[in-house]
Amino acid sequence: MGERGDLETRLRAEGLDPGAWSNGPHDRYAAHEHGYDKVLACAAGSIRFGLPQRGETVDLAPGDRLDLPAGTAHDALVGPAGVTCLEAHLPAGSLAGLRRVAALDW
Numbered sequence: 001m002g003e004r005g006d007l008e009t010r011l012r013a014e015g016l017d018p019g020a021w022s023n024g025p026h027d028r029y030a031a032h033e034h035g036y037d038k039v040l041a042c043a044a045g046s047i048r049f050g051l052p053q054r055g056e057t058v059d060l061a062p063g064d065r066l067d068l069p070a071g072t073a074h075d076a077l078v079g080p081a082g083v084t085c086l087e088a089h090l091p092a093g094s095l096a097g098l099r100r101v102a103a104l105d106w
Helices: 002-013
Strands: 019-023 028-032 037-051 056-060 065-068 074-090 099-101
Touching: 002 037, 002 074, 056 065
Parallel strands: none
Antiparallel strands: 019 074, 028 074, 037 056, 037 065, 037 074, 065 099
């Protein structure tokens, strides 16, 4: 089934409805925030999320997951091979908090 299919199955098992998006190498997103909680899972490539209000970065590689609560400012830098992520949205307040989960831990 491959990484993307496995991740989609895992997210759907949690009651999530993920969609996929991709970006080319070194694409950037400026800092922004959302009014909903977001669950991201990296299916291919890599991406670095900056959390400017926290002074931190979070790197995702294939299989890694990021739970991003509503209102969390973040930017992003796509890695040198591009990235494909699965993303699901939840009502604000659904997630317990910001959390990065390594591929083997969820």
